[in-house]
Amino acid sequence: MPNLRLTRHAVDAIPFPQTGQVFYRDTLLPGFGLRVGTKSKVYFAEKQVQRRTCRVTIGRADLFAPETARKKALALLGEMAEGRNPNKEKKQEVVTKLxxxxxxxxxxxxxxxxxxxxxxxxxxxxxxxxxxxxKKPIHEITRQMVLKRHQELSAQVGKTTANNVMRHLRSVYNYAAATHDEFPPNPVQILTQAQAWHREQRR
Known part of the structure; x- marks a missing residue:
């Protein structure tokens, strides 16, 4: 990984590689660097957090001056020095708002x-x-909520509709969980575990 002081002139002069990525480390602030791909240059901050390398994207070099990116990196490195993982916290924030x-x-x-x-x-x-x-965060939907709602729908609109609604919820939850690592297990699993799915006659 090449080392150089990341100034505007130095960053602009770095060529784009034909393939892959090249990482440049800043000589002024340890842990601050630039990732150069075939079409983009992106600043990052990197530090060990709980014995694992944590690399946090700051932003594109065509949008951030090196001085601004370095200040952001300094703040991120301070968080990581305290044992916090900004990437994990950001993912968790997304989960809590979905x-x-x-x-x-x-x-x-x-x-x-x-x-x-x-x-x-x-x-x-x-x-x-x-x-x-x-309007409820989807990760707050619990197994007992699913079981109760399935029973309510069974009585109100019929067993087939109740099953279909929960199948739809299961599919949507599975997709959300696949795109967000912090999700708890799918609460609709309770219907299988409790053998609560209704038998349906095939037409």
């Missing part, structure tokens, strides 16, 4: 080729049958 409605929206965006019929069925589940949870 509502059920947000999760359904993300699910649809990731699957643009779903049939209109499928989209409408999923949307109806969120809009009508899971309406009380739409």
């Amino acid at each position: 509502t059920l409605a947000d999760a359904f929206d993300s699910f649809f965006k990731a699957r643009p080729h779903l049939s209109p019929h499928t989209v409408e069925n999923y949307s109806r589940s969120a809009r009508l049958y899971l309406r009380a949870w739409r």
